[in-house]
Amino acid sequence: MPIPPEIFLLPPNSTATLQQQVQQIVAEAIVSGRCLPGEKMPSSRKLAEHLGVARITVTVSYTELVADEYLVARPRSGYYVADTAPTRPRFDSPAPVDRRGVDWAAKLTRPVQQRGDILRPPNWSDYRFPFIYGQSDPALFDHANWRACALRAVRKRDFDSLAQDRYQHDDPMLVEFILRHILPRRGIHATPDQILITMGGQNALWMIAQLLLADGQIAIVENPCFPGLRRIFDQMGYVGRSIDVDHQGLPPDLIPPEAQLVFTTPSHHAPTNVTMPLERRIEMLARAARHDFLIVEDDYEFEMSFRSRPSPALKSLDQDGRVIYLGSFSKSIFPGLRLGYVVGDQTLIEEMRKLRTVVLRHPPSHIQRTTAYFLSLGHYDAQVARMARHYGQRRAIMEEGIRDHGLTREQGEVLGGSSFWMRAPPGVDTTQLALDLRRDSVLIEPGSAFFARRAPDRSHYRIAYSSIAAPRIAEGMALLAGAIDRAAEGAGAAR
Amino acid sequence: MPIPPEIFLLPPNSTATLQQQVQQIVAEAIVSGRCLPGEKMPSSRKLAEHLGVARITVTVSYTELVADEYLVARPRSGYYVADTAPTRPRFDSPAPVDRRGVDWAAKLTRPVQQRGDILRPPNWSDYRFPFIYGQSDPALFDHANWRACALRAVRKRDFDSLAQDRYQHDDPMLVEFILRHILPRRGIHATPDQILITMGGQNALWMIAQLLLADGQIAIVENPCFPGLRRIFDQMGYVGRSIDVDHQGLPPDLIPPEAQLVFTTPSHHAPTNVTMPLERRIEMLARAARHDFLIVEDDYEFEMSFRSRPSPALKSLDQDGRVIYLGSFSKSIFPGLRLGYVVGDQTLIEEMRKLRTVVLRHPPSHIQRTTAYFLSLGHYDAQVARMARHYGQRRAIMEEGIRDHGLTREQGEVLGGSSFWMRAPPGVDTTQLALDLRRDSVLIEPGSAFFARRAPDRSHYRIAYSSIAAPRIAEGMALLAGAIDRAAEGAGAAR
Known part of the structure; x- marks a missing residue:
C-alpha cells in the first residue's frame, strides 16, 4: 500500500x-x-x-x-x-531537543527505585545452556491447541462481546473454570465474588501491597524471596521485614506479634523450593488468628508438583478468610500471557477490583477467553502432564550432574518444580561466576537478587531446567562445574 | 474428559x-x-x-x-x-465464614475512593437505543481481518518469542509501526526510547499521575473532564484543580503560574468535543515554558476527525519535551483490546517503564503483535475510514433529530468524533432523565459525572452514535425528546 x-x-x-x-x-x-x-x-x-x-x-x-x-x-x-535516497540509520535521529526548561529529576516526584539485579540477559534464548528460571520452553508447549483456542475465542460469537469495554468485570467463563476445576485441586472452594483475574502474579502482589500496606505497618517477607516482590516494596518506598526461611519454609514463631501482613510461598518456597509441612501451616494460621495478621499465599508453581502430590493450599485450611491466595498461569501456560488470579475475602476482592479499574480497567478479554477454552477443553491438564514428564527427565539428568561433579545443593525438596537452589564453595562470588559463565554460553542465576539488602549473600545460585533441552544439560553442567572449580581455586578454597 | x-x-x-x-x-x-x-x-x-x-x-x-x-x-x-444428584444452585453456597478476626475496614489502609457515577448499565447492549459513548459497534468492525491477524500472531514463528516473559520490553514491531505510521500523522517524530505501550489510555494516565503528582503540587484538570481521570486522583487521595473550558477548550491564561502538571484534550475536548485552535496551543506551550509546567495531551480520539483534517497535536509543536502525548486504540480498534501508548521525554518513558514492570510487567504479547499486523497490513486505515463514513451518516441523522425536536446542543465542534454534548432545559435533572429513559430502552449519559464535585452540573448530557445503528436513531431521538418535554413540564420550565 x-x-x-x-x-x-x-x-x-x-x-x-x-x-x-x-x-x-x-x-x-x-x-x-x-x-x-x-x-x-x-x-x-x-x-x-x-x-x-x-x-x-x-x-x-x-x-x-x-x-x-x-x-x-x-x-x-x-x-x-529511491533506493539511493539519503538516509540516516532508522531511529538514530532524535530531533535535537532543547531541554532548557525541564528538569526531569525534579519533576519525577515519585521515581521508581530499582535494584540493578538483572537475572537474565534479554537475549537469553541465544545462549546454548540457559539454566534460567521462569521462561517457557516452546518445544513443550501445545502450540497447535493454543492456536485453536485463540481462534475459537475470536469467532464472531465470542468476539462481539469480547471487543467491548467490560469496565471492572472479568470473563465469566474463565472465572467459572478456575472456581470449578483449578481451585478445588488446591482444596479451595470460592464464589465468583471472591476471585479476581490479574495481569499475572506480579500484578496481584502489587495490588495487594497497594491496598494493605501503609507507613508504620510491619510486613513480613521471606528471606530469600522473589525479587519482584522486593521491587514492589521499593517502588512504594516501603521497607519490609525479612525473616530467614529454614528447611521447612517460613518459621511462624519468628513472625513478630505486631506484624500485619505476611507474604509467603508455602507450597514451594521461592527460590529454595522447600515445602512447608502441614503442622507448620496450621501453626501459621493459628498465629495469624491470634495476632490478627493477614497472609498472602503465593502458590505460583503448584502445577509443577510432579514428584509428589501437592499438599492442600494454606488457603484451604483458612477458616476466617485471612489468607489471600495467588495463582498464576505463567509457569503452566506461558509467561508472555500475563494472567493470574487472586482468591480472597470478598471485601478485599471488591477493593482490588476498584483499584484494577482505575489502573487498567481489566485484563484483555481475548486472552482471558483463549485461556478459558484452553482450560475447559482439557489442554491445560495435558500440558501440565507433559511438562511434568519432561521436567522429571531433565531433573534426573541435573541430579546426576550435581552428583557427578560434586556440586552442592541446598537441602532437598520433594515436590518437583523447575529449579535447584545451589550453594557455591566458600569465597566464590556467584554474581561474578554468572557473568564469567556467559562466555561459555551458560546462564545461571546468581542468588544475591533474592536476599534482603542488609544481608547480602553471594554464595547461592539457582539453576533451572524449564528452558534447557535434556540433551544439552550434561554439557552445560560440566561447564558450570569447571567454572566453579576455577573460581574456587582463585578464592583459595576447595569445593 | x-x-x-x-x-x-x-x-x-x-x-x-x-x-x-x-x-x-x-x-x-x-x-x-x-x-x-x-x-x-x-x-x-x-x-x-x-x-x-x-x-x-x-x-x-x-x-x-x-x-x-x-x-x-x-x-x-x-x-x-447422577442427573438426580442433590444439588444446590451453583456458587450459591459460600462456605459459612466466621469473620471473627478480620476487620477489613481497618485492614484496607488505602481504600479506593469511588464516586458512584455509573454512566452505563453493564447490559447496555440489550437496550434498543444505546446512545452511549466508548463502546465499539460489531457491525462496523473488520472482524475477518482482525481474526486473520490474531491467527498470524499465533503462528509458530511469532509465538515462540511472544510466549516469553519480556520483562520491561514492548513488541518492537508494534512500536515501530506506531513511530513510522501513526505518530507522523499527528506531526510527532519520536524514537523507540520515547514511547511506551500501555494497557489503554486509563493505564497511561494512571502511570503519569503516579510518577508526577505529589502532595502540595498543583495539577490542573479540565472542567468538565473524563471521569476516569478524576477516579485516578480520587484513588491517590489527590485533589486536582479544575478549570472551566470554553468554546476553544482550556484557556491557558487561567492556568495559575504555580501549576505543575496540566491534563488536557486539545484535539477534541472530552466531553464537549471542542477543538483548541492553533493560536491557543502555541500560547499554552509558551505559558508552559514560562512557568515550567508539564502538559499531558490526551489525544484519545484523533482518528475520528472525519469532518475536517485534524490539526497537528500539541506535542508536534513541543520544542523542549514538556508535552506527554497519549494515544489509544480503544476508539479506533475496540476498547476490550486494552492497548494505548505514551510518547514523551525518554527520562519519563524510562521511569514509566520501570513502574509498569513493577505493576504488571508488560501488556500481553499476543495482543501487541495482533495489533501490529492489523496496523501494518493496512486494515487499521480501512477500519478508521469505514467508521468515519458510518459515523458521518449517523451524525447527520442525529443532527436532524436535534433540529426537529428543538433539543439544545452546546457550542458546535468541527472535527467529528462520536458524540454530542447537550444541555437540557432549566430544571431538568439529567441523572433522573437518564434513569427514566431506561424504561423506554433509551440510554444517554448524564453530565454530572464529568464535572468537578464543587460545581455539580445536572443540566448537561452526552449522546453518542458509536453504538447505535442508523435506522434506530430517529426513534430513539423522539423518545429522548419526549422524555425531556415531560421532565421540563414537571420542572415548570419550557424547553
Whole structure:
C-alpha cells in the first residue's frame, strides 16, 4: 500500500513557499527513516488534497525530489522512495531537543527505585545452556491447541462481546473454570465474588501491597524471596521485614506479634523450593488468628508438583478468610500471557477490583477467553502432564550432574518444580561466576537478587531446567562445574 | 474428559474412616456444583492413587454414592454424576465464614475512593437505543481481518518469542509501526526510547499521575473532564484543580503560574468535543515554558476527525519535551483490546517503564503483535475510514433529530468524533432523565459525572452514535425528546 498522506503535515509557522515546505517535509520523512526505500508515495492528488495545497505544488515538489534522488518516478505507477535516497540509520535521529526548561529529576516526584539485579540477559534464548528460571520452553508447549483456542475465542460469537469495554468485570467463563476445576485441586472452594483475574502474579502482589500496606505497618517477607516482590516494596518506598526461611519454609514463631501482613510461598518456597509441612501451616494460621495478621499465599508453581502430590493450599485450611491466595498461569501456560488470579475475602476482592479499574480497567478479554477454552477443553491438564514428564527427565539428568561433579545443593525438596537452589564453595562470588559463565554460553542465576539488602549473600545460585533441552544439560553442567572449580581455586578454597 | 482426580483432597485432620472421607468429599463436590450432572468421575484406580488410599476404599465409596443417588454406574464405562444428584444452585453456597478476626475496614489502609457515577448499565447492549459513548459497534468492525491477524500472531514463528516473559520490553514491531505510521500523522517524530505501550489510555494516565503528582503540587484538570481521570486522583487521595473550558477548550491564561502538571484534550475536548485552535496551543506551550509546567495531551480520539483534517497535536509543536502525548486504540480498534501508548521525554518513558514492570510487567504479547499486523497490513486505515463514513451518516441523522425536536446542543465542534454534548432545559435533572429513559430502552449519559464535585452540573448530557445503528436513531431521538418535554413540564420550565 502507498504511504498514507496523513503522515505529512505542513509546519505551522513556516515562511518558506508551499512548494518548498512540501519538499522539505517529504525529504525529512525519508531522511529520518519514516519513509523507507521502495515505498510508494501518496498520489499527488491525494497529498495535495490532504495538505490543502494545489495539486501542481505537489507535482513540482515531487519532480524536484526526483532530481535530488529522494524519489524515483515509475511510468503509469507513481512515485517511490529511491533506493539511493539519503538516509540516516532508522531511529538514530532524535530531533535535537532543547531541554532548557525541564528538569526531569525534579519533576519525577515519585521515581521508581530499582535494584540493578538483572537475572537474565534479554537475549537469553541465544545462549546454548540457559539454566534460567521462569521462561517457557516452546518445544513443550501445545502450540497447535493454543492456536485453536485463540481462534475459537475470536469467532464472531465470542468476539462481539469480547471487543467491548467490560469496565471492572472479568470473563465469566474463565472465572467459572478456575472456581470449578483449578481451585478445588488446591482444596479451595470460592464464589465468583471472591476471585479476581490479574495481569499475572506480579500484578496481584502489587495490588495487594497497594491496598494493605501503609507507613508504620510491619510486613513480613521471606528471606530469600522473589525479587519482584522486593521491587514492589521499593517502588512504594516501603521497607519490609525479612525473616530467614529454614528447611521447612517460613518459621511462624519468628513472625513478630505486631506484624500485619505476611507474604509467603508455602507450597514451594521461592527460590529454595522447600515445602512447608502441614503442622507448620496450621501453626501459621493459628498465629495469624491470634495476632490478627493477614497472609498472602503465593502458590505460583503448584502445577509443577510432579514428584509428589501437592499438599492442600494454606488457603484451604483458612477458616476466617485471612489468607489471600495467588495463582498464576505463567509457569503452566506461558509467561508472555500475563494472567493470574487472586482468591480472597470478598471485601478485599471488591477493593482490588476498584483499584484494577482505575489502573487498567481489566485484563484483555481475548486472552482471558483463549485461556478459558484452553482450560475447559482439557489442554491445560495435558500440558501440565507433559511438562511434568519432561521436567522429571531433565531433573534426573541435573541430579546426576550435581552428583557427578560434586556440586552442592541446598537441602532437598520433594515436590518437583523447575529449579535447584545451589550453594557455591566458600569465597566464590556467584554474581561474578554468572557473568564469567556467559562466555561459555551458560546462564545461571546468581542468588544475591533474592536476599534482603542488609544481608547480602553471594554464595547461592539457582539453576533451572524449564528452558534447557535434556540433551544439552550434561554439557552445560560440566561447564558450570569447571567454572566453579576455577573460581574456587582463585578464592583459595576447595569445593 | 473425566473429572480430574486432583480436585479431590482429603480433609487434613478428619477422624472419620477413609471410606467415609472419600464419600464425603465426592458428595460435597457434587452438592456444591463443582461436579455437574453427567460428568464422568475419575476411575477408582486413579482416584485411589491420587488420594493415597486403597482402591477398594474408593470402589466401596462409589458404590455407596450410587446407592445414595449421587452417582450412576454405566457398565464398561465407569461412574457418572447422577442427573438426580442433590444439588444446590451453583456458587450459591459460600462456605459459612466466621469473620471473627478480620476487620477489613481497618485492614484496607488505602481504600479506593469511588464516586458512584455509573454512566452505563453493564447490559447496555440489550437496550434498543444505546446512545452511549466508548463502546465499539460489531457491525462496523473488520472482524475477518482482525481474526486473520490474531491467527498470524499465533503462528509458530511469532509465538515462540511472544510466549516469553519480556520483562520491561514492548513488541518492537508494534512500536515501530506506531513511530513510522501513526505518530507522523499527528506531526510527532519520536524514537523507540520515547514511547511506551500501555494497557489503554486509563493505564497511561494512571502511570503519569503516579510518577508526577505529589502532595502540595498543583495539577490542573479540565472542567468538565473524563471521569476516569478524576477516579485516578480520587484513588491517590489527590485533589486536582479544575478549570472551566470554553468554546476553544482550556484557556491557558487561567492556568495559575504555580501549576505543575496540566491534563488536557486539545484535539477534541472530552466531553464537549471542542477543538483548541492553533493560536491557543502555541500560547499554552509558551505559558508552559514560562512557568515550567508539564502538559499531558490526551489525544484519545484523533482518528475520528472525519469532518475536517485534524490539526497537528500539541506535542508536534513541543520544542523542549514538556508535552506527554497519549494515544489509544480503544476508539479506533475496540476498547476490550486494552492497548494505548505514551510518547514523551525518554527520562519519563524510562521511569514509566520501570513502574509498569513493577505493576504488571508488560501488556500481553499476543495482543501487541495482533495489533501490529492489523496496523501494518493496512486494515487499521480501512477500519478508521469505514467508521468515519458510518459515523458521518449517523451524525447527520442525529443532527436532524436535534433540529426537529428543538433539543439544545452546546457550542458546535468541527472535527467529528462520536458524540454530542447537550444541555437540557432549566430544571431538568439529567441523572433522573437518564434513569427514566431506561424504561423506554433509551440510554444517554448524564453530565454530572464529568464535572468537578464543587460545581455539580445536572443540566448537561452526552449522546453518542458509536453504538447505535442508523435506522434506530430517529426513534430513539423522539423518545429522548419526549422524555425531556415531560421532565421540563414537571420542572415548570419550557424547553
